[in-house]
Amino acid sequence: MRLVIDAVSKLYRGRVWGLRDFSLELEPGVLALVGPNGAGKSTLMRILATITKPTAGRVTWNGTDISRSPDQLRAVLGYLPQDFGVYPNLNAVEFLQYMAALKGLPGRAARQRIEELLHVVNLFEARDRPLGGYSGGMKQRVGIAQALLNDPQLLIVDEPTAGLDPEERVRFRNLLSDLAGERIVILSTHIVSDAEAAATEIAVINGGQLLEHAEPERLLQALEGKVWQWVIPSTELTAVKERYLISSSARRSDGVHVRVVSEAPPAPNAQAVAPTLEDAYLYFISSANGSTGGENGP
């Protein structure tokens, strides 16, 4: 089971690059594709899902070019697009039956699989209610259920937690973690905590280009000794913002607790702290943008 993205580019009308010379090799595990809005995540997802074709480069699934022979991948593909909606008048069972029929699942096997998946996504009790009455999180769970109907080897979920409340987000992240096994899961998100919770690998993308691809531990190791925290008077906050890449700040009774990413200590009393993936994400995105947040930035 091997997915290879080889120098893939996508050029849109108006000569806008959606992806540029993007390469990646994937084996079973959960890859979190993180990047800001407009970074090219959905473009890559649609190419991997065989919905669109790259302008240049190629993607192979177990050695087969998916643009030329998409059916081989489609048979083992589960896909949950961004902003996924549903047919409001159908209930979960009817919707999943329709999707299963389109995927070519035989009737009896489909019914068994649907019942099993409704338990997995915790919607069995609500299965007869019209989907129009479902919450955003419930709809996303129906979406993941349809993606899992054919027990896919490659599962692609595009921004699945966008618009969900914190409780639903946690529930959905846990569900994705549970699903990771002997399959490749690609999770696209601009919320780093989603990646932190579920990913075995992280790829940072911006401007259609791959900035970094590594295991979370290695990304964190790259930032060892570059994340600092100290307390400043609130009057100095603006000046610090101009000079450093601020990861977070919190006002407390003793002043503003500032956390920055910087090659050198930003102040004599600044303490080096353990980096998080949020710090790493900011570090790589800022590096690519050339705006490091200050003279001591990367």
Added chain:
Amino acid sequence: MRKMILVLRHELLTTIRRPSFLLVAFGIPLLAILVLLGVTILKGGSSGSGGIAPEASETSELEVQGYVDQAGLISVIPQDIPQGYLLAYPNEDHAQQALQAGEIAAYFVIFEDYIETGNLHYIRPNPSPFSAHVQDSAMRWTLLVNVLGGNAELAQRVIDPVNLQVTDLTPEPQNGASGDHECSKPGMTCESNLLIRYLPTIMLVLFYIFILTGSSLLLRSISGEKESSVIEILMLSLSPLQILSGKIMGLGIAALLQMAAWVGTVYIVLRTGGQTLNLPAGFQIPPSLLAWGLVFFLLGYALYASLMAGAGAMVPKLKETTQATWVVMMPIMIGYLAGLFLVEEPHGVIATVLSLFPLTSPILMIMRLTVGGVPLWQPLLAAGLLALTAIIVVRTVARMFHAQNLLSGQSFSAKRFYTALLQRA
């Protein structure tokens, strides 16, 4: 093919289960039938003032009436008036007593100078607003027969002096619903009945609504799936042509159901409500008109639904569908507005040309066929041209139905739509 049928089935079932569809397709016709039923009940099923012998079907609904013959004219009650429907009273006092006792619904007073003046007096208790007309056909027929010495055959000839047979040397026209045989009914002309007079306009409006609502279903379906990203999932299992054809056929059947319900209602109303609506006896919509209606609806739907599908592929959000509807439906809207004026001159040059032009023929040819007198070659040519255009448009739109358009978030514009359409043609 199997997957296309799955799409068809899904579209049909989800559409016909929608409350809004049920309301429009079946609720409105049901309401129309209920209104007709209500009016019929309130009117007491009485006949109009045709001045002819009551039909057998009407006699069962005749009210028992009395008369006071001061002229001494009535010596015989015609045989086709059921016994006991017209009761003679020697004077008004007796008739008044019978009326108050409920033995008769009303009574006539035939004045002494009736032969010179034709004066008759009709007395009835508290008429309702819905039964303000006088049920006088039995009395009129009785008077006529008696004035002619009791000769009912002669009276019938006086009412209908001509048994006209027409030989038309031009090719046989398509009979319209208000054809000559309807207008020649005794005591009734086409102009005398508003419903028949406006039937061509009613058909124009109905077919405009059928095609507009049917093809709008397709636009909403595609733009809804596009907005909800379901289209992306469908594209993994289905080809664009499978999606397009499945939707066109599924929603076409739904639209056909709506049309059947509406046309069926019109049919039922005309068949059963003839008396209430004051229609000539024996009036009916010719089967040939129904057949042509089906042909022009299906072809018109295929044409406009395909155009709507093309627009739907380019509309990023459901709320932008209104603009797309206007852009796509503009030709048939123009045809519809023109038809409202052209109904007075249905066989003029403009009406004929527009009824042959494929973008307007689905409604204007039906209007002309309802009027009647359209040579057979014209609906045949119009249907042929429409079918050819529909095939070209379906194929063109299928080529527009690809990921670049379906995934685009660009706003809809008429220029972009027509450019894409012409590029793919």
